Amino acid sequence: MSQSKKSTIAVRYGIEADKHHGAVVPPLYLSTTYSFADFDTKRAYDYGRSGNPNRDTLAQTLAHLEGGARGIITATGMSAVHLITQLLNHDDTLVIPHDCYGGSYRLFTSLQKRGLLKLAVLDLTQPQSYKKILTIKPKLVWIETPSNPILRLTDIAAVANAAKEIGALVAADNTFLSPALQNPIKFGVDIVVHSTTKYINGHSDVVGGAVIANTAELGEELAWWANNIGITGAPFDSYLTLRGLRTLNVRLKQHQENALAVAQYLEQSPYVSQVYYPGLESHPQHALAKQQQEGFGGMVSFDIKGGLKDSAAFLTSLKQFSLAESLGGVESLICHPATMTHAGMEPQARLDAGVGDTLIRISVGIEDVQDLLDDLEQAFKKVQQGNANGSDDAKSFKLTPAHTALW
Numbered sequence: 560m561s562q563s564k565k566s567t568i569a570v571r572y573g574i575e576a577d578k579h580h581g582a583v584v585p586p587l588y589l590s591t592t593y594s595f596a597d598f599d600t601k602r603a604y605d606y607g608r609s610g611n612p613n614r615d616t617l618a619q620t621l622a623h624l625e626g627g628a629r630g631i632i633t634a635t636g637m638s639a640v641h642l643i644t645q646l647l648n649h650d651d652t653l654v655i656p657h658d659c660y661g662g663s664y665r666l667f668t669s670l671q672k673r674g675l676l677k678l679a680v681l682d683l684t685q686p687q688s689y690k691k692i693l694t695i696k697p698k699l700v701w702i703e704t705p706s707n708p709i710l711r712l713t714d715i716a717a718v719a720n721a722a723k724e725i726g727a728l729v730a731a732d733n734t735f736l737s738p739a740l741q742n743p744i745k746f747g748v749d750i751v752v753h754s755t756t757k758y759i760n761g762h763s764d765v766v767g768g769a770v771i772a773n774t775a776e777l778g779e780e781l782a783w784w785a786n787n788i789g790i791t792g793a794p795f796d797s798y799l800t801l802r803g804l805r806t807l808n809v810r811l812k813q814h815q816e817n818a819l820a821v822a823q824y825l826e827q828s829p830y831v832s833q834v835y836y837p838g839l840e841s842h843p844q845h846a847l848a849k850q851q852q853e854g855f856g857g858m859v860s861f862d863i864k865g866g867l868k869d870s871a872a873f874l875t876s877l878k879q880f881s882l883a884e885s886l887g888g889v890e891s892l893i894c895h896p897a898t899m900t901h902a903g904m905e906p907q908a909r910l911d912a913g914v915g916d917t918l919i920r921i922s923v924g925i926e927d928v929q930d931l932l933d934d935l936e937q938a939f940k941k942v943q944q945g946n947a948n949g950s951d952d953a954k955s956f957k958l959t960p961a962h963t964a965l966w
Contacts, residue, residue, distance in 0.1 A: 566808035573616040613797040624738035627771035629778025636754025638790040639768030645784040651698035652677040658912035661901035689721040702731040708920040712844040719747030740854040757887030760803040813925040814857030830939040835860040867916040876938040886922035
């Protein structure tokens with residue numbers, strides 16, 4: 560199976576594994592506990608937190624897809640991020656990118672404030688940061704590429720090479736592209752992280768996470784910690800996520816086709832000041848994307864012309880996009896990172912990362928693309944008309960506690 564193409568692995572891994580009844584699809588194992596074969600002789604599984612067949616099948620499938628040695632399935636994407644921090648002691652330094660996901664940033668800074676680790680924040684898109692890594696001598700370097708939400712790219716191989724010089728581990732958040740479009744281990748990364756809630760599951764109905772280690776030894780250590788702190792994923796969640804994973808490659812083909820069309824439309828729009836999509840030749844890191852990715856993904860971000868009131872009026876005028884957190888589902892989602900996904904960052908840190916009031920992020924779904932383009936156009940025109948008419952709807956928006964929740 561390891562020599563198969565990724566689309567075949569996603570579809571076939573674990574198929575016909577049932578030796579009892581010949582079920583083609585792996586059965587669902589909901590048991591919380593398993594009987595011992597004899598006194599002091601346990602079977603492959605003994606307790607649900609420590610091991611489960613459905614969780615293991617999903618973990619092994621993702622490990623094969625990422626080219627890793629072992630996978631660990633966690634209850635949420637953030638628990639996967641938290642799991643990796645268990646490798647650090649209070650005097651170890653963690654390097655993170657200045658523009659990482661708001662939830663990850665909040666966790667890392669919270670652990671620093673409690674004295675559980677040391678933190679160094681760098682712009683990992685800049686080559687001069689590689690020298691800083693050598694000087695800082697961290698225990699772990701955290702990569703997020705493409706970044707959330709501006710889709711900046713980090714040169715994975717360059718960061719990994721710098722880290723190896725001082726014996727540091729490298730972890731990469733691969734959520735935005737999934738193993739179908741990027742494999743960081745191939746470029747020297749030690750650990751790959753996913754929020755499986757997103758493209759891997761693909762249907763916005765299961766929350767989960769995954770960690771894939773490049774060696775069996777590192778995977779064993781992470782699996783020990785996952786069991787120890789009790790963050791392993793549930794059997795039914797794993798079952799549903801594997802079902803979603805079966806169609807990962809075909810879903811992403813349509814996601815990408817639609818995303819490119821949306822990005823090209825936005826690039827020509829008079830209502831937009833900047834588009835962020837590595838698939839556009841105008842993107843400053845387009846060449847790097849072609850070098851380390853197998854596709855450009857389904858995420859598109861842009862800055863709308865105007866201010867916060869224009870962002871609010873635009874977002875609430877759409878019909879084919881759901882104003883919601885998360886990404887990677889078959890339905891198109893749209894969000895305002897400053898008040899939603901990145902509200903947990905300090906205001907200055909958020910602005911330093913480029914997340915301002917006019918930034919809008921789209922998770923482009925697999926609907927008919929013309930419906931999506933028509934919807935964007937009517938929303939832009941509605942905002943313009945509202946401004947011209949002095950519409951109260953476009954001008955009365957203000958932040959509320961709901962908008963500032965720490966997602």
